[in-house]
Amino acid sequence: MKAKLHYITIIFFLVLQSPLAFAQNETINISGTLVEEDTNQPIPYATVAVYNSTSKDIITGTTTDDFGKFNIQVNNTNVYLQISFMGYETKTITDLPKTNNIINLGTIVLASDNEELDAVLVTGEVSKTVFKLDKRVFNVGTDISSTGMSALEVLNNVPSVNVNIEGEITLRGSGGVQILINGKPSVLADQSSNALGTITADMIESIEVITNPSAKYEASGTSGILNIILKKEEKQGWNGSISANTGIPDNHSIGGSINRRTEKFNLFTQFGAGYRSIPREREVINRNLTNNESVFSNGEEFRNETFFNITLGTDYHLNEYNVFTLSGNFAYEIEDQPSETNFSFFEGDNLISRWIRNETTEATNPKWQYEFNWKKTFQSNEDHTFQLSALGSFFGKDQSSLFTDATLEGENVDNNQRTATDFLQADYTFKADYVNPINKEYTIETGAQYVINDVGNDFEVQDLIGGEYITNQDLTNNFEWNQKVLGIYATGAYENETWGLKLGMRIENTELNTLLTNTSEANSQNFTNLFPTVHSSYKLSENFSLQAGYSKRIFRPRLWDLNPFFNIRNNFNITVGNPDLQPEFTHSYELTSIYKIGKASLSSSLYHRYTTEVVERVSTFQDNVTFTTPQNIGTNATIGFETNGKYSPSNWLTLTGDFNFNYFDRKGTFEDQVFDFTGKQWSTRLGSKIGLPADIDLELNGNYQSGFETVQGEQSGFAFLDVGVRKKIFKGKIVANLGVRDVFASRIQERFVNQPTFETYDYSLRGRFVTFGISYGFGKGEAMTYSGRRR
Structure with a gap:
């Protein structure tokens, strides 16, 4: 409280003091730079006050700039300085050596005021x-x-x-x-x-x-x-960081962020560059149960990327009630995807042939993203707002691949191929939202959104025949996908201190067009759907509340669900899109209790989801080749229970946990085959954050995902552990991170398809990733790590 009164007194005198009070004949210039004792970092916006040494009255004052510098003029040499800033010990300077009417105090160090900081945290x-x-x-x-x-x-x-x-x-x-x-x-x-x-x-x-x-x-x-x-x-002020990271497998990057806030503007930028390698081990087995033939394949795939990106943006506060935001991002990726797959073909137990397939893929991916937003706040109520926004993005891919087969044993199965991909995607989102709190209990909201997705994928496959590459018309396609979604919504809510009810309705019109230009196969869909929502809450006490909600949701097939594109990396296991795929709809019901018990916060939910036109990936078998295609198959009714919590018994230990169990009932048919079955699935996550001495944090996260039955087989379960260590230096101005993802390389995904005429087994493993990063932050905040993750 004394510190606050001190600051108020300084400001009061700075505003009301009269120039006549210190009129003298000579002008003296006092300057200096203010830094922190622990980090030697500049302290912006600290108060520098000049007092009369005799009367102890304040004469004038100023604040330090973004770099901790100050410059002040006085007309009296009988003065002393008092420098103060929240969280630091106030410093008084009485020795003011003057040279030619200039007093240069150089670098002035402020020490942290631990007692004051503790008081803030406690009270x-x-x-x-x-x-x-x-x-x-x-x-x-x-x-x-x-x-x-x-x-x-x-x-x-x-x-x-x-x-x-x-x-x-x-x-x-x-x-x-x-x-x-x-x-x-x-x-x-x-x-x-x-x-x-x-x-x-x-x-x-x-x-x-x-x-x-x-x-x-x-x-x-x-x-x-x-x-x-x-x-x-x-x-106001500067805020930002720079960082560098390295890892095994290769994961190297540098990045930074700068943020500058003034009364009218908030300017921000982020930038980064790096190189990463993402390997994956893969094993696939195809078994033809009709003639007892089998194809075994295993190998290692890589996705190597060199990347660059930069973001620039600004918030402009026109006045107290209008804020405009304009920002943009550019990214550029250079891909290299080498892979090697070993194949073996058996008739019964007899090896017929063995060969190796190598892939060399190169691609460049330019990306743009830009945003404009206007938010207006009405004078009547700060929650009475209108917001208008427009977002746009572009993604391109120019990719070429060369596949070479070399027979190692038995029959000659050489099949050299090459592919070329020209991919372009543009997305636009226009959105308007209006919120009007009529009074303390009633609120209405309304708005609209229009989303445009426009994609073209020109894909060509060529086979080496007689020393010349010839286009394979069966695998080549030029696919165009255009989707427009217009949504309009309105909600009304009543809420008092104990309970509330919110009703909403959203109507969305979807216009979808796909075209295979080389075969003139077209698919056009235009449908309109209503999406009602109901939410209610009841507060039994300060530490216990109930929430209930219902919403209808939609899953629209994505580009690669629709595109009949053949990935021929492994030409015995091909994934193909389905342009006739329909959207799936889900009715979601949820009852949630939220409660606090001492230092623990818990949330438990009972939920039910009923989904129609469920999209499932279905495998078919022909000539020992497995084709996997998304199909709409029946319904899925799910009943589940989820609970999660966080417990902090002390300042140095935080425990988190999450458990989810659901029972599902699948019904449906595909090509006269009935897919009616029931199953269950559960997952759990346990985490701990431990504060060690010397500002070191240890983090352990264990995860388990159970296996579950699928429409044609089963998916196996897996468990994995992530470990991280973080060390803060100079109160967080420098941060060093060490992370190990999947410590035991146990995050193995296995998929089994068991059908009367064929069986397939698919094994995939990403492996262990070790990363180390160090970052340095300046301004108000701590150092931030630039992770260099894929955009």
């Missing part, structure tokens, strides 16, 4: 979760906002959310989380770069957790939404 507002109708809101208190931690670390304090040391975000144990900034998609929310590194805890007002989205959000489902709400009055 400040504690972060807590508030339960709303269709979401949970985690309000960031001073216990977190004053720590200087990053946005990723703030997310890791949110119940049901986990962020591992490499920055990967999961919600209730599932990936695929959509990140929004102030309710909208943003380049800053890109998880594949260090974009979130420009956001620090003191900038965040709250984080909204949405697991069962209302009609406001597009009907195509995700595992959940995390909406980061930034404070309206963000601290």
Whole structure:
């Protein structure tokens, strides 16, 4: 309190003091640079006050700039300086050596005020979760906002959310989380770069957790939404970091981020470059049960990438009620995909032939992304808003591959081929949202969204025949895919301190057109669907609440589900798209209880999902070749239970856990074959974060995924362990990370297809990944790691 009164007094005198009070004949210039004692980093926006040595009255003052520098003029030599900043010991300077009316104090060091920081942590507002109708809101208190931690670390304090040391975000144990900034998609929310590194805890007002989205959000489902709400009055100054990473297999990158905030502008940029190699071991067995023939294949595939990317953007605060955002991103990737596969062909136990197939693939991938957003806040209520946004992106791929077969034993099976791919994809999203809180209890929302997806994939296969490459018309295609989705929604909500109800309706029209230009095969679909949502909540006490929700969702087939494209890396196991595929629809019901017991926060859910036109990958067999194609097969009724929690018994230990069990009932037919069966599936995740001495954090995450029955066979289960160690240096200005993913190389995926006439076995293993990174942060926040993950 004394510190606050001190700052208020300084500001009061700076505003009201009169120039006549210190009018003298000579002008003296006082300058210096302010830095931290521990890190030698500049301290921006610290208060520098000049006092009269006799009367002790304040004469004038200023603040340091972004680089900790200050320059102030006085007309009196009988003065002393007092320099202060929240979290640091106040420093008084009475020795002011003057040379030619210039007083240069050089570098001035401020030490941290540990007692003051401790007082803030003890007496400040504690972060807590508030339960709303269709979401949970985690309000960031001073216990977190004053720590200087990053946005990723703030997310890791949110119940049901986990962020591992490499920055990967999961919600209730599932990936695929959509990140929004102030309710909208943003380049800053890109998880594949260090974009979130420009956001620090003191900038965040709250984080909204949405697991069962209302009609406001597009009907195509995700595992959940995390909406980061930034404070309206963000601290000004510089913030950023640079980092370098290396790893085994090759995973090397450098990156950085810079953020500059002023009263009117927020300028941000991220950039990175690197090289990575992603290997995969693969084994496949095809068994023809009719004639007792078998094809064995095994080998190692690589995806090597050299990449560059840069993001530039700005927020412009026109005034208190209008904010404009403009940002863009460019990325460029150079791919190299060498692979080697060994084949063996048997009749019974007799080896007929053995050969090796080598692949050499090269590709270049340019990518653009840009965003414009306008948010207007009405004077009547800060929650009364209108938001308009436009996003666009482009992705291109120019790829060529050469496949060479060499017979090692037995019959000659040489089959040299080459392919060429010219791929172009453009996506556009236009969105408008209007929110009007009529009063404290009633709120209405409405808006619209229009999404355009335009893709062309020109794919050619050539066979080496008589020393010349000839186009294979059966495998060559030029596929065009165009999809337009228009969505309009409205919601109405009533909520008081105890309970609430929110009703919503979304209508979406989908226009889909596909065309195989070389065969003139076309497929056009135009359908309109209603997507109702209902959400309710009841608060029994401060520590126990119930939420119930219903929503209808849609899964629209993606490009590679529709494109009849032949991947001939292994030409005995081919995956082909289905242009006639229909969307699947899901009715989702959920009852969730959220409660706190001491230092533990728990959330448990009972859910039921009923899906029609389920998309399943179905295998067929011809001439010892397995063709896998997505098909719409019947219905799937799922009943499940999920519970997750977070427990922090002390400041140095946090335990997290997630358990999900579901029982499913599958019904359907395909080509006169009945697929009616029941099964179960469960998964669990246990994690611990341990704070060790010397600012070292240890993180252990164990995962288990059970096996489950499929429409044609089964998928095996697997378990794996990730370990990470982080060391903070100079209070987090430098951070070193060591991570080991899949420590025991046990994340093995096995798929079995068991049919009356054939059997297939597919084995895949990514293996162990070891990474080490070091990063340096400047400005207000800690150092952030640029992970260099795939965009």
